[in-house]
Amino acid sequence: MKPQDFKDMYGSTPDSFKRSISNALRKTEAEEPMKKITMRAVLVTALMALLIAGVALAATSQWKLQDYFTQIFGTSIPQAGQEVLEQSGSETYTLGGAKFTRQESIADGNLVYFSTKVESMDENVILYPMTTGDMDMPLPDTVIDLYGFEKNATILDAAKAKKMRVYGVSVYPEIVDDSEYTTEMLDDRYQEDGSIVMINMLPLKTDKQEIQMGYNYRFTEFDPLTGEKIEESVVSEMDILTLPVQQPLAVRTFTASDDQISNSVAYVQSVTLTQKVTGVYVDIHLMLKGEIGADSTIEQELYGSFELLDDDGKAYPVGIIFSGGLDDSGSPEIIIKDMVSMESMPDHINIGTRETDSLKIVETFTMTDYTDVK
C-alpha cells in the first residue's frame, strides 16, 4: 500500500462539496474583509437554534435577546439580566440606505451578547442579511406575507418581480486587542415590518471589569437583476464601545464522593454553578475511570450522560452548549459546560445519569454538599 492509496481512501472530492466552496467564495465577493482588529479563539460554541430548523417562531413586535432565548433556546434571561439589557442603551447609525440600531449589549465574562435592529431608510427595499442569508434560499414566510411575494421566492426572484432594491446589511462585533479570530454565533430574524433583528454572541473569557469592543456595520446594495454587489454602494463603519463585564453573582461548588455518580467511563467529581445575570453556567467536572483508548464511543457516553435535573426530574433547558472534550490535553479530567436558565442559586442539585442506548435517566443523585466560593 502506497501513501497515495492512503490519501485516496477518501475518494475524490464530491462536486457538491466543490459547489459549496464556490458558493462561499461567491459570497465573499460581496463583502470586504474586516478592519484590522484581532480576535480571540476561545471555545467552540453552538447554537441549539441551528438544530431546530423549522421551529415556529411567535411574532413579536420588537424582537430582542429575551425573545431569542425564549423562542430558540427555550430558556429565559433572569430578571437581573433583563434590567442590565434594558439599561444597555441603544446606539443608532445610518449607513448607506439603512439604519442600524444596536438595541442591547451585555458581557457576562463567558459571552458577549448583542441584538441589532436594521431598517431600510428608503421605500420599496428588501433587506438582505449578508452574514447569515443566502440569495438562493427561499425567503421566510414573514417577508413573503409582508410584501405579497410568491411562495418560496428568493430575494432576487422577489426583488425582480416587485422591482425592489436589495440592501445587504451586516454587523460584526469584535473584541479589541485579542489575538485570534473567534467563533461567533450569528442569527437574524425578519420582523413583521421588513426590518431585521440580528443576534450576535461571541465568546469572552476574561476576568477584566470592562472590555473594549469594535462594532462593525456594513451596507452593500445589490443589483436585483444579477445579484452582484454595486461596488460604489459599499459603506462600512466601526464603532468602538466599552462594555462593563458583569461579574458572577454567586459561585457554588457541589462535591460528590468518588464514583458516587458514574457511568461506565467517568464519574462526577463536582459541579460548579456560576450565577451570572444572564443565567447559570454549569461546569460538570468529570474524571475518566481509565485511560482513553481508541474507543470512539467515549465522547458519546460523556456528552449528555450526566444531566442537571430539576426537582421534578426534568432536564433544564440548555441555552448554550460549550465545548468540553477529550481532545485537548489528554487529561483524565473533563469539564462539560452548559448555560441553563435558573433564577437563583439552589441549595441542592440533582444529577441524572442517562443510559446511553435508551437515553432514559437510569439514576438520579441529589448533591447537597456544597461550598460557596463567592
Add this chain to the structure above:
Amino acid sequence: MTQEEFADRIVAMQDTLYRVATTILPQLCDREDAVQGAIEKAWRKQRSLRNDQAFHAWIVRILINECYTILRPRKREMLSDTLPERETAPDAMPDVYQMFTSLDEKYRLPMVLYYVEGYSVQEAAQMLKMPQGTLKSRLHRGRLLLKDDLKEVLG
C-alpha cells in the same frame, strides 16, 4: 490579499478541506456547511492572519472549529442513539476508510494532517492547539493502532 487571490488559494486546497472535514463529520451535508462557514469566517477575519505563509494552517484550523461547532451539539442531541453512517465518495476505498475512521478522532485528525496532508508536526500541533509532544504521542499511538494494516504507509 485580494478576493481573487483568496479564492485561488482556497480552491487549490479544496481536497485538503474535504479530507479534514470528512475526518470529523460523518455526513456530507455537514461537511459542506462547515466548509462554507469556514471560508466566510476566514475571509472576514483574514487580517487577523499575520503571516501569509500560515494561510493553509489557518484555514484548516478554522475549518476544524467549524466542524466541531456542528458536531458537538449534534452528538449531544443524539447521544448514542445512532450516529449516522459515514458517507463516502463513490470512488473511496471503503475498507481502508472504515478501518481508519474506526480510530478515535483524537488519533485520526493528527494522522490526517501529518501523514495525509503533509503538514509538519509544528503546523499540525498549531492547528490542533496542542503541544508538539502531545501530537507526536498521538501519531505514535495511532500508528500502533493501525500498524498491522498501514505500517507500509506510515512506517
